[in-house]
Amino acid sequence: MRAIEITRFGKPEVLVEAVRPDPAPGAGEVLVRVRASGVNRPDVLQRKGAYAPPPGASDLPGLEIAGEIVAGDAAELAAAGFALGDAVCGLVAGGGYAELCVVPLAQCLPVPDGLSLIEAASLPETFFTVWSNVFDRGRLQAGETLLVQGGGSGIGVTAIQLGKALGATVIVTAGSDEKCAACVALGADHAINYRAQDFAEEVKRLTAGRGADVVLDMVAGDYVAREVSCLADDGRIVIIAIQGGVKSEFNAGEVLRRRLTITGSTLRPRPVAFKGAIAAALREKVWPLLAAGRIKPVIEQVFPAARAAEAHALMESSQHVGKIVLDWAA
Structure with missing residues (x-):
């Protein structure tokens, strides 16, 4: 062959x-x-x-x-x-x-x-990954808000569509206005150009201060601390890649006080x-x-x-x- x-x-x-x-x-x-x-x-x-x-x-x-x-x-x-x-x-x-x-x-x-x-x-790769991490591990429910880092990626476009089809509000980040527009065309409720805006502040603004219930994170590194800051109470961060590095510092007090979950997996x-x-x-x-x-x-x-x-x-x-x-x- x-x-x-x-x-x-x-x-x-x-x-x-x-x-x-x-x-x-x-x-x-x-x-x-x-x-x-x-x-x-x-x-x-x-x-x-x-x-x-x-x-x-x-x-x-x-x-x-x-x-x-x-x-x-x-x-x-x-x-x-x-x-x-x-x-x-x-x-x-x-x-x-x-x-x-x-x-x-x-x-x-x-x-x-x-x-x-x-x-x-x-x-297969993106659908297995998104289902396992967003819905099984992240426990996303209808009516909740999902934040997807890298909305234009293969994982991102799958998470947008699955999140919307199953009743969630979907916010994504992407690296250009063109990618943001493509994500909205696929059904994302909001798209944030992370090169031009602070995604954590935007998520809090878009959710009237409540934050996202689930974050699908393909970056890790210093993104984790910012994600903790824009999570809703009882929110879940699911890390599936470490493009931003393996080391993260975050406010552990926030995790305790607001019952946050930071998890991850490889398939x-x-x-x-x-x-x-x-x-x-x-x-x-x-x-x-x-x-x-x-x-x-x-x-x-x-x-x-x-x-x-x-x-x-x-x-x-x-x-x-x-x-x-x-x-x-x-």
């Missing part, structure tokens, strides 16, 4: 097309002929040597794919509601940048009605059973929203798979809104 390898740690050009042996599925797994692969920030970190695959995972980058099931145990497939030839998208711990990919059956989802395989490939090393539970929740509660068009994939650009280096360069430029996808047929 064709695959995209990380030949050494470094800049995007270290991504090179290669030929690898076809993988084979084991118990509880299926083999998918990949038509499209999503590109995500963790892929960039892996390419740089800063985010190693978990033990047992493929060394190839790529955490989400879409294609057709070409191998797997017939009984296991039937029990999960699938059959050979079905179009699926799936979350993987690695190996997504390839024409064939082994996927845990529990982490497969049907391609939502009306969506292409390109669109479906843009879904990639979690066991199949954990991810399978997220997949089941998505299939029940979110996939109907996609099929109905209430939530839509947001894709900035599609690259032929052989041009994965260009896709990574775009990701690192942060000039995109939404997802970047690799097309194996192009």
Whole structure:
């Protein structure tokens, strides 16, 4: 099979097309002929040597794919509601940048009605992540306010749409007026240009001093103290990335007095059973929203798979809104 390898740690050009042996599925797994692969920030970190695959995972980058099931145990497939030839998208711990990919059956989802395989490939990583962190860990409820840092990212556009669809008020930050406008067009109630405004002060102003109930934080670092200052009583900060650094100082007295929660998680090393539970929740509660068009994939650009280096360069430029996808047929 064709695959995209990380030949050494470094800049995007270290991504090179290669030929690898076809993988084979084991118990509880299926083999998918990949038509499209999503590109995500963790892929960039892996390419740089800063985010190693978990033990047992493929060394190839790529955490989400879409294609057709070409191998797997017939009984296991039937029990999960699938059959050979079905179009699926799936979350993987690695190996997504390839024409064939082994996927845990529990982490497969049907391609939502009306969506292409390109669109479906843009879904798993961000939807699994947002559901697990905003709704499971962050416990966002209808009527509450969600603050999303980096609203123009793949995670951001997913959080905006899911938050709104499930009844929350959504405030986002973004790095330009153009990105702010794009976030509002996707349904965000308010967008703050963090380069021009103090997001913490704006959140307090927009909520009449109450603050946000849940913050989805992809920055950490000095953002945490500012997020604490604009959280509502009993508010929750959920950290899912540390682009601003691993060290944070904040007012612990505020955490005590106002019963605040600061938590976080990484999804990639979690066991199949954990991810399978997220997949089941998505299939029940979110996939109907996609099929109905209430939530839509947001894709900035599609690259032929052989041009994965260009896709990574775009990701690192942060000039995109939404997802970047690799097309194996192009």
